[in-house]
Amino acid sequence: MIVGFASNLYKKYEGSAFEILADTLFSALDVAGLNKDEIDGLFLTVLPGTFDGYATLHFPTAQIAQYLGIKPKFTKVFDYGGASALSMIYHAYKAIKAGEGDTIACIVGGKASDLRGKGVTVDSVDKAYADVSITPFDRLFRGLNDLNPVSDYALVANRHKYLFGSTDEQRALIAVRQRFNAQNNDKAMFRDPLTVEQVLKSSIVAEPLRLLEIVYPIDGFHVFIVSKRSSKSNLRPIDVLAYGEAHWTVMPTELDDIIYTPAVQSAKDIFNLNKVDAFELYDSFTITVMLQVEDIGLAEKGKGGEFFEKHDTTYLGDIPINTGGGSLNTGQPAYMSGGVILEEALLQLNDMAKGHQVKDADTVFLNGIGGWNRAHSVSLVLGEEK
Amino acid sequence: MKLEEIYAKYDEIIRKDSSLPYIKCKDCNYTFFYARHFCPKCGSRNIEVLKSSGIGKVFSWTKIYRKGETWIYGIVELEEGFRVYCNFTDNVKIGDKVKVKIVRNDKYYSILASRV
Numbered sequence: 001m002i003v004g005f006a007s008n009l010y011k012k013y014e015g016s017a018f019e020i021l022a023d024t025l026f027s028a029l030d031v032a033g034l035n036k037d038e039i040d041g042l043f044l045t046v047l048p049g050t051f052d053g054y055a056t057l058h059f060p061t062a063q064i065a066q067y068l069g070i071k072p073k074f075t076k077v078f079d080y081g082g083a084s085a086l087s088m089i090y091h092a093y094k095a096i097k098a099g100e101g102d103t104i105a106c107i108v109g110g111k112a113s114d115l116r117g118k119g120v121t122v123d124s125v126d127k128a129y130a131d132v133s134i135t136p137f138d139r140l141f142r143g144l145n146d147l148n149p150v151s152d153y154a155l156v157a158n159r160h161k162y163l164f165g166s167t168d169e170q171r172a173l174i175a176v177r178q179r180f181n182a183q184n185n186d187k188a189m190f191r192d193p194l195t196v197e198q199v200l201k202s203s204i205v206a207e208p209l210r211l212l213e214i215v216y217p218i219d220g221f222h223v224f225i226v227s228k229r230s231s232k233s234n235l236r237p238i239d240v241l242a243y244g245e246a247h248w249t250v251m252p253t254e255l256d257d258i259i260y261t262p263a264v265q266s267a268k269d270i271f272n273l274n275k276v277d278a279f280e281l282y283d284s285f286t287i288t289v290m291l292q293v294e295d296i297g298l299a300e301k302g303k304g305g306e307f308f309e310k311h312d313t314t315y316l317g318d319i320p321i322n323t324g325g326g327s328l329n330t331g332q333p334a335y336m337s338g339g340v341i342l343e344e345a346l347l348q349l350n351d352m353a354k355g356h357q358v359k360d361a362d363t364v365f366l367n368g369i370g371g372w373n374r375a376h377s378v379s380l381v382l383g384e385e386k
Numbered sequence: 387m388k389l390e391e392i393y394a395k396y397d398e399i400i401r402k403d404s405s406l407p408y409i410k411c412k413d414c415n416y417t418f419f420y421a422r423h424f425c426p427k428c429g430s431r432n433i434e435v436l437k438s439s440g441i442g443k444v445f446s447w448t449k450i451y452r453k454g455e456t457w458i459y460g461i462v463e464l465e466e467g468f469r470v471y472c473n474f475t476d477n478v479k480i481g482d483k484v485k486v487k488i489v490r491n492d493k494y495y496s497i498l499a500s501r502v
Contacts, residue, residue: 137420143494154448162480207449253469
């Protein structure tokens with residue numbers, strides 16, 4: 001039922017986020033063979049500070065519908081950050097199967113460059129805008145000097161090293177493999193071959209995480225059209241074969257340990273991983289991928305680093321992971337990579353991943369991670385309708 | 387206890403000698419720092435605000451490099467059983483014994499941990 005999809009990614013877009021959004025939507029509708037007046041559902045995600053330079057968007061679904069000139073029957077905001085895109089697809093399928101609508105546009109992205117220009121990251125947006133609340137405990141938390149989410153993932157990486165003996169080389173290997181996959185991906189911004197030594201020589205941002213282990217925030221959108229009308233679309237009829245979501249929204253200091261993500265719960269027993277042809281895992285940082293490999297069950301907890309030494313995770317390998325190079329190489333639109341991994345999954349399933357196609361890819365497992373300090377995880381398995 | 391009363395007690399403890407306040411559930415003994423007017427573990431309203439010894443161990447840390455400056459950020463696990471985010475005044479490694487102090491700067495608090 002995903003009958004159309006499109007993306008437009010820019011390192012820095014000189015113009016409005018509304019322009020990129022509309023252009024991407026029209027491209028996705030072209031693939032679907034539908035027009036904008038047929039959209040009856042509008043799903044989107046917004047992260048403060050990452051849409052056209054504004055910290056908040058007043059009634060975001062209305063503003064976006066206004067610009068597009070559409071009158072949807074229903075709208076919904078998914079605020080799971082990087083996990084939002086995957087959740088939208090599942091809920092769009094459900095809404096259509098329930099007869100609530102025929103065509104739902106799922107929109108993810110924005111302009112990250114405005115926030116990037118202010119010299120802050122998305123989870124330190126409070127340092128760029130006054131009166132933005134980031135936790136219910138702001139007065140106890142905001143006096144700290146952090147660099148979230150980089151510093152947050154760095155804390156996890158250091159603790160993972162301490163508990164399990166994982167190494168900087170093992171994390172670097174993840175960046176190297178993904179770069180190999182990105183070499184022939186025309187969506188990728190970074191395509192030069194990369195070595196473990198180069199990753200380890202890149203400057204430290206938050207110890208132990210280095211520059212080449214960290215996603216680059218960019219401007220851009222992904223749009224996915226979910227519709228029961230597919231007569232004009234040439235895309236394969238893809239179904240949601242399995243789904244799970246989990247929200248661990250407590251302060252990470254109150255978790256049993258910080259080296260687990262909610263993927264432990266969202267991915268638990270939802271699908272037989274031996275039947276998966278490719279994995280698209282959230283790659284905000286190298287350590288994020290290592291954590292998911294463990295938490296979805298590809299490796300035991302603590303053995304994620306060894307997993308990458310034992311397995312070839314390139315698109316040609318025995319366990320292909322992030323087959324297009326992931327957002328570490330395309331950049332991260334509006335600080336949320338869910339669209340990047342979802343688009344790659346659809347390219348794989350439609351045999352459209354030129355230069356990085358996994359042979360006979362029929363089933364793809366995706367896991368999105370997002371929110372403040374990894375609060376949300378969405379696991380999704382896509383494959384052909386049975 | 388209302389949230390504002392809890393924060394008033396926090397303020398009192400902090401202003402006196404920069405000690406770290408925390409909350410203990412009198413029903414299940416769970417301890418926590420990020421203030422709520424009930425126990426997030428068992429839901430009880432039977433809670434009390436206490437003063438921590440400030441002694442704890444480094445749970446994790448990172449040294450941040452930014453625009454020619456460095457600083458150290460992380461998590462400490464206090465001997466009363468709860469954890470807090472903090473900035474470290476020294477180079478540390480996981481497991482190091484530290485003492486935590488908390489001071490108010492305008493609206494917000496700085497939480498600083500030093501090796502002992």
